[in-house]
Amino acid sequence: MGLFEDYHPLKGKTFQILKPDGTLQPDSKPPISDQEIFHLYQKMLFIRLADQRALILQRQGRMGTYAPIWGQEACQVGSAAVLQKGDWVFPAFRELGATLMMGIPLKTIFLYWMGNEEGSRASEDVNVLPVSIPVGTHPLHAVGLGWAARLKGDAIVTIAYFGDGATSKGDFHEAMNFAGVFKTPTIFFCQNNQYAISVPRSIQTASKTIAQKAMAYGFDGIQIDGNDLFAVLVATKEAVEKARSGGGPTLIEGVTFRFGPHTTADDPTKYRKDEEIEPWKPLDPMIRLRLYLKEKDLWSEEVEQRFTEEAQKDIDQVVKDAEAVPAPGVEEIFKYVYAEMTSSLKEQLAYLKTTL
Amino acid sequence: MAKLNMVEAINLALREEMERDNRVVVLGEDVGREGGVFRVTDGLQEKFGADRVIDTPLAESGIVGTALGMALYGLLPVAEIQFDGFLYPCLDQITNHIGRMRNRSRGRFICPLVIRVPYGGGIHAPEHHSESPEAILAHTPGIKVVTPSTPYEAKGLLLSSIRGHDPVLFLEPKRIYRAIREEVPEGDYTIPLGKARLVQEGKDVTIIAWGAMVREVLNAAEQLRGDKIEAEVIDLRTISPMDVEAIVTSIRKTGRGVIVHEAPKTCGLGAEIIALINEKALLSLQAPIERVTGFDIPVPLAKSEHYYLPNSKRIIMAIKKVISF
Ligand SMILES: Cc1ncc(C[n+]2csc(CCOP(=O)(O)OP(=O)(O)O)c2C)c(N)n1
Numbered sequence: 001m002g003l004f005e006d007y008h009p010l011k012g013k014t015f016q017i018l019k020p021d022g023t024l025q026p027d028s029k030p031p032i033s034d035q036e037i038f039h040l041y042q043k044m045l046f047i048r049l050a051d052q053r054a055l056i057l058q059r060q061g062r063m064g065t066y067a068p069i070w071g072q073e074a075c076q077v078g079s080a081a082v083l084q085k086g087d088w089v090f091p092a093f094r095e096l097g098a099t100l101m102m103g104i105p106l107k108t109i110f111l112y113w114m115g116n117e118e119g120s121r122a123s124e125d126v127n128v129l130p131v132s133i134p135v136g137t138h139p140l141h142a143v144g145l146g147w148a149a150r151l152k153g154d155a156i157v158t159i160a161y162f163g164d165g166a167t168s169k170g171d172f173h174e175a176m177n178f179a180g181v182f183k184t185p186t187i188f189f190c191q192n193n194q195y196a197i198s199v200p201r202s203i204q205t206a207s208k209t210i211a212q213k214a215m216a217y218g219f220d221g222i223q224i225d226g227n228d229l230f231a232v233l234v235a236t237k238e239a240v241e242k243a244r245s246g247g248g249p250t251l252i253e254g255v256t257f258r259f260g261p262h263t264t265a266d267d268p269t270k271y272r273k274d275e276e277i278e279p280w281k282p283l284d285p286m287i288r289l290r291l292y293l294k295e296k297d298l299w300s301e302e303v304e305q306r307f308t309e310e311a312q313k314d315i316d317q318v319v320k321d322a323e324a325v326p327a328p329g330v331e332e333i334f335k336y337v338y339a340e341m342t343s344s345l346k347e348q349l350a351y352l353k354t355t356l
Numbered sequence: 357m358a359k360l361n362m363v364e365a366i367n368l369a370l371r372e373e374m375e376r377d378n379r380v381v382v383l384g385e386d387v388g389r390e391g392g393v394f395r396v397t398d399g400l401q402e403k404f405g406a407d408r409v410i411d412t413p414l415a416e417s418g419i420v421g422t423a424l425g426m427a428l429y430g431l432l433p434v435a436e437i438q439f440d441g442f443l444y445p446c447l448d449q450i451t452n453h454i455g456r457m458r459n460r461s462r463g464r465f466i467c468p469l470v471i472r473v474p475y476g477g478g479i480h481a482p483e484h485h486s487e488s489p490e491a492i493l494a495h496t497p498g499i500k501v502v503t504p505s506t507p508y509e510a511k512g513l514l515l516s517s518i519r520g521h522d523p524v525l526f527l528e529p530k531r532i533y534r535a536i537r538e539e540v541p542e543g544d545y546t547i548p549l550g551k552a553r554l555v556q557e558g559k560d561v562t563i564i565a566w567g568a569m570v571r572e573v574l575n576a577a578e579q580l581r582g583d584k585i586e587a588e589v590i591d592l593r594t595i596s597p598m599d600v601e602a603i604v605t606s607i608r609k610t611g612r613g614v615i616v617h618e619a620p621k622t623c624g625l626g627a628e629i630i631a632l633i634n635e636k637a638l639l640s641l642q643a644p645i646e647r648v649t650g651f652d653i654p655v656p657l658a659k660s661e662h663y664y665l666p667n668s669k670r671i672i673m674a675i676k677k678v679i680s681f
Contacts, residue, residue, distance in 0.1 A: 065482050327659040337654070
């Protein structure tokens with residue numbers, strides 16, 4: 001039986017390979033070599049450090065509102081790692097990890113959250129769409145693009161990232177339905193981090209799992225331990241290969257936890273007690289990888305410290321570079337609205353210049 | 357009397373009205389346990405329980421569509437849409453159902469409900485958090501559109517909105533949520549919908565604004581005193597239905613006008629107001645009416661937002677232009 005039959009959502013099982021204590025589930029093996037695991041661990045660590053830096057910058061007044069990914073590194077790194085160059089990524093707004101993995105420069109990401117329009121400039125040759133702040137609206141785009149690729153006979157896949165809250169939106173259900181009907185090569189990757197701002201998952205849906213929603217739309221769904229890099233890698237790879245070979249969409253529910261605030265504008269103590277966070281702490285995706293790698297002699301405190309120092313230096317440089325980018329001039333906010341600036345926009349721009 | 361900001365004034369209005377009338381329910385994203393992302397509904401769930409202050413799933417169309425159903429069955433829902441940019445999915449429910457229910461049932465079914473929406477820019481928010489959709493809403497038959505400009509106004513207008521017999525889009529200028537403190541009485545008072553407020557009298561020019569722009573206009577008017585220009589300032593308060601009488605009376609007096617709004621220029625309410633003035637007071641005009649507005653572009657990210665928002669400098673330029681015409 002295949003993975004998606006074994007873990008059919010109505011069986012009530014959550015797919016996991018690497019346990020929180022760093023050992024493997026019986027009869028399972030890591031999907032990639034230990035060296036590769038170490039490499040992805042380093043990516044996750046870099047992402048965590050960059051994410052923390054964004055929070056610090058925000059507190060110092062050097063960045064605007066920011067949505068941290070702290071705790072969701074395995075979901076993002078594992079899923080993005082199995083994509084290929086021609087594949088397309090449709091992020092929500094909490095995807096520092098996945099977008100960095102796909103090749104968006106950290107500087108661009110920082111610029112965007114700093115409120116500099118330069119941060120909106122899409123990187124050439126990177127198939128990552130802009131951040132989608134209107135929750136749950138972008139999975140439709142992933143379905144449409146994948147559909148077009150299928151019609152053109154291109155073997156690419158599309159992946160949409162979103163949260164548990166997004167699954168309440170009508171657009172999400174329309175996307176799932178279209179994907180099912182037209183068998184689009186789409187991966188719906190839900191990072192179920194238990195909360196949509198203050199609203200717990202239990203208020204988003206009466207379904208036992210989010211994964212089981214795929215059943216209603218006629219395609220595979222699977223609930224996985226989203227803090228287990230190995231499970232994320234295996235499930236996403238399976239979904240990607242299936243999609244690439246014409247097998248249609250998959251909904252992956254990565255069960256995870258948002259350790260940080262919803263955004264820097266949020267005070268989670270209003271709705272989330274410390275007791276609720278405690279049980280998640282040992283489930284941190286980094287901890288089990290460290291334990292696993294330590295066992296393989298690939299990780300130690302010194303290795304961690306050395307890497308951290310280097311990463312911090314790199315991030316320092318990125319921050320410096322980002323802050324050196326001047327705020328865009330007035331033309332920049334008019335230039336991209338239409339293919340060609342309309343005469344009324346030209347007039348408005350000329351007027352604006354006289355007022356500065 | 358307590359000095360309150362707009363957040364507190366709206367909170368007080370909701371609290372008192374929920375006490376007075378047990379048909380009033382509050383629903384929306386994060387309005388319960390969290391008390392709303394701007395804390396407008398803070399403490400209400402504790403006081404009135406989770407059946408009257410309801411955290412909903414994340415679905416804007418769902419929130420207002422079910423609010424319609426609740427209103428049909430005699431509740432008085434006050435729905436919150438968390439930010440202006442997320443109101444757009446509700447337009448189907450608002451234009452196709454909420455605004456038409458009375459008309460479509462020849463008066464048998466009505467849905468008096470209030471949809472509260474923090475709106476407008478100026479808080480350095482991320483994308484989609486700085487929209488001014490009032491013209492789209494005013495263009496929709498069957499709903500009223502209200503926007504307060506001070507805490508006192510907010511309480512009185514919200515109470516009228518809840519008690520009225522029509523659906524109301526209540527747009528709260530989030531930029532001044534905490535910027536103004538003034539005395540807001542406890543207990544009952546209402547400000548009628550459809551009546552503008554003459555904020556300050558003047559003989560030289562009429563300035564028409566609403567929401568957060570009223571403060572900018574007053575700031576500009578203050579600076580013009582030095583130039584011996586006396587500006588009459590009108591706060592529309594209710595955008596739909598509009599107090600045409602107040603506008604026309606003032607224009608007849610001053611002969612000159614400037615309209616200030618944050619929304620994009622093209623097909624903004626400024627255009628409608630000019631058309632109304634042309635219809636009713638053309639011969640009183642001594643200069644073409646000027647508009648100071650946002651531009652026909654998406655509201656820029658934080659670092660460029662100041663280019664977009666009308667400010668006192670632009671307002672003063674426009675006033676001088678109409679005066680020296
Ligand atoms: C359509 C829409 N409604 C409301 C918001 C405000 N908002 C931003 S994020 C968020 C919660 C999203 O929850 P979820 O989809 O679970 O993603 P998470 O934030 O947990 O990553 C809300 C309500 C929004 N951005 N878009």
